[in-house]
Amino acid sequence: GAGVSQSPSNKVTEKGKDVELRCDPISGHTALYWYRQSLGQGLEFLIYFQGNSAPDKSGLPSDRFSAERTGGSVSTLTIQRTQQEDSAVYLCASSRMGTTSYEQYFGPGTRLTVT
Amino acid sequence: AQKITQTQPGMFVQEKEAVTLDCTYDTSDPSYGLFWYKQPSSGEMIFLIYQGSYDQQNATEGRYSLNFQKARKSANLVISASQLGDSAMYFCAMREGSGGYNKLIFGAGTRLAVHP
Numbered sequence: 254g255a256g257v258s259q260s261p262s263n264k265v266t267e268k269g270k271d272v273e274l275r276c277d278p279i280s281g282h283t284a285l286y287w288y289r290q291s292l293g294q295g296l297e298f299l300i301y302f303q304g305n306s307a308p309d310k311s312g313l314p315s316d317r318f319s320a321e322r323t324g325g326s327v328s329t330l331t332i333q334r335t336q337q338e339d340s341a342v343y344l345c346a347s348s349r350m351g352t353t354s355y356e357q358y359f360g361p362g363t364r365l366t367v368t
Numbered sequence: 369a370q371k372i373t374q375t376q377p378g379m380f381v382q383e384k385e386a387v388t389l390d391c392t393y394d395t396s397d398p399s400y401g402l403f404w405y406k407q408p409s410s411g412e413m414i415f416l417i418y419q420g421s422y423d424q425q426n427a428t429e430g431r432y433s434l435n436f437q438k439a440r441k442s443a444n445l446v447i448s449a450s451q452l453g454d455s456a457m458y459f460c461a462m463r464e465g466s467g468g469y470n471k472l473i474f475g476a477g478t479r480l481a482v483h484p
Contacts, residue, residue: 295477
């Protein structure tokens with residue numbers, strides 16, 4: 254079946270503009286996660302959704318970052334008034350209950366460049 | 369404090385040889401899970417192997433095995449019979465708690481280069 258998809262794959266924006274990143278999880282996966290990977294670094298957790306609610310937003314770096322999920326499916330990560338330090342690859346992952354490992358399946362990521 | 373530590377920024381191995389990638393973790397939660405992911409230059413994160421804190425045996429998946437030493441809080445990845453396609457970044461990650469919806473905490477990664 255289809256994996257996790259993300260769009261756009263690349264986004265170049267000017268400092269101060271808002272951007273929206275989209276994630277389409279695997280069908281039936283109730284958990285959805287956003288991570289950020291800066292150049293040469295490991296992944297940094299941002300937020301996760303259980304259904305449409307977000308029990309853990311602890312990783313969002315500032316109030317310029319927000320995310321929502323509708324219909325228990327697609328999620329949008331919005332960054333307002335982008336800054337150069339927001340440049341990174343934003344990865345989305347989804348997982349389902351019923352497996353021991355609760356393995357997270359990752360999308361290909363959106364590479365955001367703020368100029 | 370670092371929850372996941374990968375002390376090897378880069379590793380080299382000859383094709384067909386085995387290599388061990390180190391990972392130590394820190395948690396006070398008795399229930400946790402440890403994961404290894406591979407990230408090739410293309411950028412996708414590929415799940416390799418999982419070890420639960422209560423699992424009695426070390427996890428194995430094909431050429432991948434996890435050397436789980438609970439008392440030492442280490443979860444090293446062993447890749448046997450290395451192949452050129454194994455060249456990639458490798459990330460160790462931990463999930464704390466026993467629920468199904470828990471974030472992963474990642475280490476900084478180890479870049480593995482397999483030489484012919």
